[in-house]
Amino acid sequence: MCGGAGSRLGAGEEKPLVKLGGKHNVDRVIGALEKSGRFSRIIAAVSPNTPRTREFLASRGVDIIDTPGAGYPQDLSFLLARLAHEWVLVVPADIPLLTPAAVGEALDLLLKEHGPAVSLVAEKCFVEKLGVRPSVLVGDLCHSGITLFDASVAGPVEERYVTMNRAEIAVNVNTKGEKELAELLVKRADDFTKDLGL
Structure with a gap:
């Protein structure tokens, strides 16, 4: 999902294009x-905002896929209607870690829980300890x-939740403070990867 304008960031740039460690958020995802x-x-689901x-x-x-930009729920519904009869993993463009x-682990957890809409969550206390304000x-x-969707199921569905306390899925970038935190964590992760020669 790449349709958010990122007005809370005040970065003067569309949220998916905000750079951390020299790479755009959306590139990392x-x-x-x-x-x-x-x-x-x-x-990539974009909107007139991006x-x-x-x-x-x-x-x-x-x-x-161009969505109307009517708001996240409306754009998501539009996207799922376009991808009917498929399994769709929806991922936001603002989780640069x-x-x-982490993708593989998340997908394995979501696939174990049967249902037309299964979402990944983290405990609020875990997210706050990272320095992120839950949105x-x-x-x-x-x-x-x-969220993993069975897009063949039309209409409102019951959403189920699977907990995964990992910074990789918990740190999203909505504010300047979260951008600063993400920059620090991205630098640490990039340095670690370089040290391993990966």
Whole structure:
């Protein structure tokens, strides 16, 4: 999902194009999904809020679906209707710590829980200890924005939840403070990867 304008960031840039460690948020997310080797295709859902993101992704050869930009729930419904009869893993473009290993672990957890909509959550206390302000709460759980949908099921569905307390899915970038935290964590992760020669 790459349709958010990122007005809370005040970065003067569309949220998917915000750079951390020299790479755009959306590049990091798409890279993690591709390197996981778990998907037949990856599609970026853009909106009128993100024209530069659309242009950037098109120049990279990424498949794109244009959503109306009417709001996250409406754009998600539009996307799922376009992908009817498929299993769709929805991932937000603002979780720059996502790694191929975390994608694989998340997908395995979600596939174990049967249902037309299974979402990944982290405990609120875990997310707050990371320094992130939870944006979507379900009781004492923080929604990651990652959901596995059976898009063949039409209409409203009951959402189920699976808990995964990992920074890779819990750190999203909505504010300047979260961007600073993500920059620090991304640098640590990049340095660690370089040290291992990966």
